[in-house]
Amino acid sequence: MIQSALSGDLPRSRILSFLLLAIFVALAFAPFLFSGSQPINTAAKICIFIVLVASYDLLLGYTGIVSFAHTMFFGIGGYGVGLALYGWGPTWTSAGLGLAIALVVGAVLAFVIGLLSLRVRAIFYAMITLAVASAFAILAGQLSEYTGGEDGRSFRVPPLLRPATVLFDVPFLGVRVDGRILSYYLVFFSALLLLLAALRIVNSPFGRVLQAIRENDFRAEALGYNVVYYRTVANCLAAGMAVLAGAMSAIWVRYTGPDTTLSFAIMLDILLMVVIGGMGTLYGAVIGAALFILAQNYLQKLMAIASEATASLPLIPHLLHPDRWLLWLGVLFILSVYFFPSGIVGKLREMERGR
Amino acid sequence: MxxxxxxxxxxxxxxxxxxxxxxxxxxxxxxxxxxxxxxxxxxxxxxxxxxxxxxxxxxxxxxxxxxxxxxxxxxxxxxxxIGYVPESMGVFADLTVAENMRLAARLGPPDAARLDWIFGLFPALKRFWQLPAGLLSGGQKQMLSIARAIVEPxxxxxxxxxxxxxxxxxxxxxxxxxxxxxxxxxxxxxxxxxxxxxxxxxxxxxxxxxxxxxxxxxxxxxxxxxxxxxxxxxxxxxxxx
CATH class of the missing domain: 3.40.50.300 (P-loop containing nucleotide triphosphate hydrolases)
Structure with missing residues (x-):
């Protein structure tokens, strides 16, 4: 059953299986395992980024397409649901309609960008996507009458998902089950289903063609595969998944704005997560997203503890000062690329093969 | 002629x-x-x-x-x-021998009798059927490249x-x-x-x-x-x- 759910694409490493299981359990029971708002926010962000990074890996890792427009699709999802809930009221119909419009807009944009520019060389395609994404971000900022401009829009979600909604009178496992927890599980199960769907796609005959195109597009053409068609479909699928990740983010944060969905910094984070986890493997998206977001949220705290613990030593407490967390995050990234050039997943699988 | x-x-x-x-x-x-x-x-x-x-x-x-x-x-x-076997062989290194062959079979899954015939020509391919093509030797990659071109008539x-x-x-x-x-x-x-x-x-x-x-x-x-x-x-x- 597990093999079927994972589309036959098993982790193929004991350590990796353990890590994935640990992440799955931690995310599945996050509201009951951890107290406070930061852990559940972190868990939800990991779920959202697993989908976003997996969708980007579908492009970069499986098809060999370098795109910088992925946050644009994330933003379309966020704005689609957010603006619909803001403008048409906090109902499921508004959210559904907003999502449907966002999916159509995302797919059409991905189709047009793909069809017009996937024939050009990779570097030119990357530049085109960068230009389109920048134009979209500027547009979202300038159409302030509709989008809220740089301030974005805060909105209310359907009543069932609001923190004030209590589902059961008695706490479950010591936790009050409210709309916030329901929101979390909406995000969690959506992420799980989308990841399994992505696994199904990459392990299908269609996914094998994408991998063949990534490795040698001329050869794939000579076997009779229309490379532009397959790349365009992959582009649309990845865009669709990114739109859904954006919608999940909007539902969870109850806000949409350029900084949270369209920023180029998010694009860089996605790239780092893909590289750290391992390109061309969806499990890499899980590991990369979990590690990166945990580091983003907890490295500063860990460094504060380490700095205090080494207070009596010279220099080290200064190096470990929490304000320098970005420096250490950079160091961690360089070390991971140096020691795991094929990503953590690639390295763990190599180790398993070498046993 | x-x-x-x-x-x-x-x-x-x-x-x-x-x-x-x-x-x-x-x-x-x-x-x-x-x-x-x-x-x-x-x-x-x-x-x-x-x-x-x-x-x-x-x-x-x-x-x-x-x-x-x-x-x-x-x-x-x-x-x-029209089948084409390029000079560079062009095998898909990350895919297995089996997946390489399946990709080349455009009319559906490779026919068992045809595969047996190919294995008769290139026995190494049967031995390494589930191995990533990138791990094959140069000669075996060339065999795979030719086998892909003839997986279908x-x-x-x-x-x-x-x-x-x-x-x-x-x-x-x-x-x-x-x-x-x-x-x-x-x-x-x-x-x-x-x-x-x-x-x-x-x-x-x-x-x-x-x-x-x-x-x-x-x-x-x-x-x-x-x-x-x-x-x-x-x-x-x-x-x-």
Missing amino acids: SEPLLSLEGVHTHIGQYHILQGVDLVVPRGELTVLLGRNGAGKTTTLRTIMGLWPPSRGTITFDGQSIGGRATPDIARLR KALILIDEPTKGIAPAIIEGMIAAFKELKRAETTILLVEQNFRFAASLGDTVAVMDDGRIVHRGTMEALAADSVLQTRLLGLSLAAHQ
């Missing part, structure tokens, strides 16, 4: 500012193995790539089975049941220097495989530099120089004429033995 399956008339191909093919006239008879010989840089690989549509011809006509295919998109040409197979960098023992196996393909009356256009290999298989031969065909005839006649070999190729068959 049988009726032509493929013919090129006055085909010119430019790659950037370079004029590579300068009026190629070539006929590939149906059911025969035609060898395209010539020194490095004569335009042999460009001829195959032009036939496959990977580089569009700038002038001339390419006719396959009665229809013009010059300038058509590569996938459309491949769908006419093809009207024509274009093969570019299959013996390049391959160990002599594997070349012997390859000769046996090509003879088997010939027995099945597969039409093959083979680009080759190894004259002994080419002479043992070819029915007809064309020799290229400077982007043109400078000699056409039977392989038997060329193999028997060492003066002609030396004039066309700079080296006779005797020197290869």
Whole structure:
């Protein structure tokens, strides 16, 4: 059953299986395992980024397409649901309609960008996507009458998902089950289903063609595969998944704005997560997203503890000062690329093969 | 000579500012193995790539089975049941041998009897069926590349220097495989530099120089004429033995 759910694409490493299981359990029971708002926010962000990074890996890792427009699709999802809930009221119909419009807009944009520019060389395609994404971000900022401009829009979600909604009178496992927890599980199960769907796609005959195109597009053409068609479909699928990740983010944060969905910094984070986890493997998206977001949220705290613990030593407490967390995050990234050039997943699988 | 399956008339191909093919006239008879010989840089690989549509011809006509295919998109040409084995082999290294074969089988999953026939030609492929193709040796990759081209019955197979960098023992196996393909009356256009290999298989031969065909005839006649070999190729068959 597990093999079927994972589309036959098993982790193929004991350590990796353990890590994935640990992440799955931690995310599945996050509201009951951890107290406070930061852990559940972190868990939800990991779920959202697993989908976003997996969708980007579908492009970069499986098809060999370098795109910088992925946050644009994330933003379309966020704005689609957010603006619909803001403008048409906090109902499921508004959210559904907003999502449907966002999916159509995302797919059409991905189709047009793909069809017009996937024939050009990779570097030119990357530049085109960068230009389109920048134009979209500027547009979202300038159409302030509709989008809220740089301030974005805060909105209310359907009543069932609001923190004030209590589902059961008695706490479950010591936790009050409210709309916030329901929101979390909406995000969690959506992420799980989308990841399994992505696994199904990459392990299908269609996914094998994408991998063949990534490795040698001329050869794939000579076997009779229309490379532009397959790349365009992959582009649309990845865009669709990114739109859904954006919608999940909007539902969870109850806000949409350029900084949270369209920023180029998010694009860089996605790239780092893909590289750290391992390109061309969806499990890499899980590991990369979990590690990166945990580091983003907890490295500063860990460094504060380490700095205090080494207070009596010279220099080290200064190096470990929490304000320098970005420096250490950079160091961690360089070390991971140096020691795991094929990503953590690639390295763990190599180790398993070498046993 | 049988009726032509493929013919090129006055085909010119430019790659950037370079004029590579300068009026190629070539006929590939149906059911025969035609060898395209010539020194490095004569335009042999460009001829195959032009036939496959990977580089569009700038002038001339390419006719396959009665229809013009010059300038058509590569996938459309491949769908006419033309198999192509490039010089670089082009195996998909991250995919298994089985997945490589399945990708090449465009009409559906590979036929079991056909696979058995291929395993008979290239036994190593059966042994490494579930192994990533990137882990195969050079010779095994070449076998896979050829096997992919014949996983389904093809009207024509274009093969570019299959013996390049391959160990002599594997070349012997390859000769046996090509003879088997010939027995099945597969039409093959083979680009080759190894004259002994080419002479043992070819029915007809064309020799290229400077982007043109400078000699056409039977392989038997060329193999028997060492003066002609030396004039066309700079080296006779005797020197290869």
